[in-house]
Amino acid sequence: MANSYDVIVIGAGPAGYVAAIRCAQLGLNVACIDEFRRKDGEPALGGTCLNVGCIPSKALLDSSEQYHKVNEELAGHGINVKGVSLDVPQMISRKDKVVADLTGGIRQLFKANKIEWLQGHGKLLTERRVEFTPHKGKAQTLQAQNVILATGSKPIDIGAAPVDEERILTSDAALEISEVPKRLGVIGAGVIGLEMGSVWNRLGSKVVLLEAQDEFLAPVDQQVARDAKRQFEKQGLDIRLGCRVTETRKGKTVSVHYEDKDGKQNIQVDKLIVAVGRRPNTEGLSHDDVELLTDERGFVHVNDHCETNIPGVYAVGDVVRGPMLAHKGSEEGMMVAELIAGQPGHVNYETIPWVIYTHPEIAWVGKTEAQLKKAGTPYKSGTFGFAATGRARAMDYPVGMVKILAHAETDRILGVHIGGPQASELITEAVVAMEFSASSEDLARTIHAHPTLSEAVHEAALSVDKRAIHKAN
Numbered sequence: 254m255a256n257s258y259d260v261i262v263i264g265a266g267p268a269g270y271v272a273a274i275r276c277a278q279l280g281l282n283v284a285c286i287d288e289f290r291r292k293d294g295e296p297a298l299g300g301t302c303l304n305v306g307c308i309p310s311k312a313l314l315d316s317s318e319q320y321h322k323v324n325e326e327l328a329g330h331g332i333n334v335k336g337v338s339l340d341v342p343q344m345i346s347r348k349d350k351v352v353a354d355l356t357g358g359i360r361q362l363f364k365a366n367k368i369e370w371l372q373g374h375g376k377l378l379t380e381r382r383v384e385f386t387p388h389k390g391k392a393q394t395l396q397a398q399n400v401i402l403a404t405g406s407k408p409i410d411i412g413a414a415p416v417d418e419e420r421i422l423t424s425d426a427a428l429e430i431s432e433v434p435k436r437l438g439v440i441g442a443g444v445i446g447l448e449m450g451s452v453w454n455r456l457g458s459k460v461v462l463l464e465a466q467d468e469f470l471a472p473v474d475q476q477v478a479r480d481a482k483r484q485f486e487k488q489g490l491d492i493r494l495g496c497r498v499t500e501t502r503k504g505k506t507v508s509v510h511y512e513d514k515d516g517k518q519n520i521q522v523d524k525l526i527v528a529v530g531r532r533p534n535t536e537g538l539s540h541d542d543v544e545l546l547t548d549e550r551g552f553v554h555v556n557d558h559c560e561t562n563i564p565g566v567y568a569v570g571d572v573v574r575g576p577m578l579a580h581k582g583s584e585e586g587m588m589v590a591e592l593i594a595g596q597p598g599h600v601n602y603e604t605i606p607w608v609i610y611t612h613p614e615i616a617w618v619g620k621t622e623a624q625l626k627k628a629g630t631p632y633k634s635g636t637f638g639f640a641a642t643g644r645a646r647a648m649d650y651p652v653g654m655v656k657i658l659a660h661a662e663t664d665r666i667l668g669v670h671i672g673g674p675q676a677s678e679l680i681t682e683a684v685v686a687m688e689f690s691a692s693s694e695d696l697a698r699t700i701h702a703h704p705t706l707s708e709a710v711h712e713a714a715l716s717v718d719k720r721a722i723h724k725a726n
């Protein structure tokens with residue numbers, strides 16, 4: 254191991270490992286320190302996203318969707334399947350294999366790019382030095398020209414529901430449940446709550462979500478959110494809003510006490526997931542002598558170029574402001590690598606897509622109608638339901654809608670909101686359009702293949718000017 258590098262990255266999640274690879278591509282000499290260890294104790298690259306976040310959750314969402322299809326949907330297609338059974342440990346080990354394959358892939362990429370993977374804890378010292386404490390062995394001091402902090406985030410815990418990872422779980426342990434809980438409680442009906450709630454609901458749990466806010470999915474366009482809530486409730490998710498959890502008691506079951514507008518309430522569940530948000534991972538990240546500026550919520554303070562207050566020290570991903578999304582962190586990682594190499598790196602924070610991988614999927618980019626109203630921006634809106642597209646009908650999934658918001662005077666697209674089949678894939682068209690400052694007219698004049706789900710995007714764009722073909726405008 255050398256002790257001097259052009260760049261030391263602390264954290265090998267999608268922000269840190271992407272930054273490391275891009276730095277290496279640009280000819281810089283890079284080390285990446287990461288302390289993550291799998292349940293078997295082995296170190297693994299990829300951070301939260303690959304190990305206990307995006308990838309394992311999507312693997313379980315996909316498996317549970319297959320199970321649901323076989324049980325509930327195939328008969329409608331004339332396919333009768335008998336003797337269906339569920340093997341949850343196999344589902345979990347398939348998920349583990351998907352994760353292992355992908356994290357192994359990052360290891361190969363590190364090798365190919367000659368990035369030194371240092372397994373252990375990294376701590377920022379003064380003068381761009383970094384203390385590296387390996388999992389086994391003594392701490393040593395490394396020197397770098399530039400340091401990139403990419404230490405990510407961890408689950409927020411609440412006093413009323415202390416996590417033990419047996420009965421009361423974070424999302425980490427929720428990805429390891431090995432048999433279907435009869436009753437599952439989730440505190441927080443946000444992204445994780447809805448995704449994990451959907452997994453276990455499809456596999457047969459009775460799922461209750463307790464959400465503090467009165468509004469369902471407050472950051473989402475409320476027309477799409479209301480539509481999605483109806484679908485989720487049809488599927489059996491019991492979503493209770495305006496709930497304040499006051500206490501949990503563990504016996505044979507977990508007794509969850511909460512208050513809502515009607516007073517004190519109580520539910521009994523077999524497992525309880527706490528999914529009330531995540532906080533930046535900055536514990537032990539810098540030495541007391543280092544005056545690294547953080548904001549009031551503990552995020553490392555950065556400017557638009559992800560520069561911290563210390564020259565030569567950058568921070569990217571969940572540990573800084575902005576949405577806690579893998580692709581946002583990766584873009585920041587690439588931008589910083591390019592800036593370090595003297596290139597003009599840039600992230601367009603106005604066009605970061607969001608996706609919630611439920612059924613229907615929810616995806617959006619740009620402003621919601623409520624945000625435009627609040628800002629006093631004049632806008633026009635076009636909507637189109639998937640029910641009127643041939644493809645969604647052929648797929649037997651005619652639910653949800655596309656909504657496009659465009660500036661009333663310039664017609665520039667300001668926001669696109671989709672709730673429906675494959676919204677996660679469809680949103681990319683909107684992101685590209687917005688990246689190129691497209692108008693709704695541009696989308697309306699773009700030829701979309703027939704029959705595709707993307708025709709709903711086309712028709713929504715036409716509908717902005719009240720000229721959608723397959724609906725009464």
Ligand code: FAD
Binds near residue numbers: 266302306537578581
């Ligand atoms: P992380 O991925 O958290 O990586 C940080 C790494 O740094 C970790 O390996 C950590 O161990 C290590 N580390 C921390 N401190 C130190 C230290 N001092 N020294 C050495 N190493 C350290 N986002 C999406 O975009 N799409 C999704 O579908 C999605 N699904 C998710 C599902 C779940 C259940 C969860 C929990 C999150 C999900 N996210 C999703 C969010 C996504 O995982 C994060 O936004 C992303 O992982 C952040 O990347 P990061 O590189 O900033 O940090």
Ligand code: NAD
Binds near residue numbers: 463464465529610
């Ligand atoms: P979240 O912010 O999406 O949802 C948390 C929910 O909990 C909110 O609705 C909030 O109002 C509620 N809440 C907060 N305190 C509460 C309390 N005491 N009692 C009841 N409800 C309470 O956070 P999350 O679901 O924990 O996910 C964390 C982050 O991880 C997300 O914000 C997102 O950035 C990322 N993530 C992304 C994806 C994806 O992109 N598909 C998936 C999972 C996680």
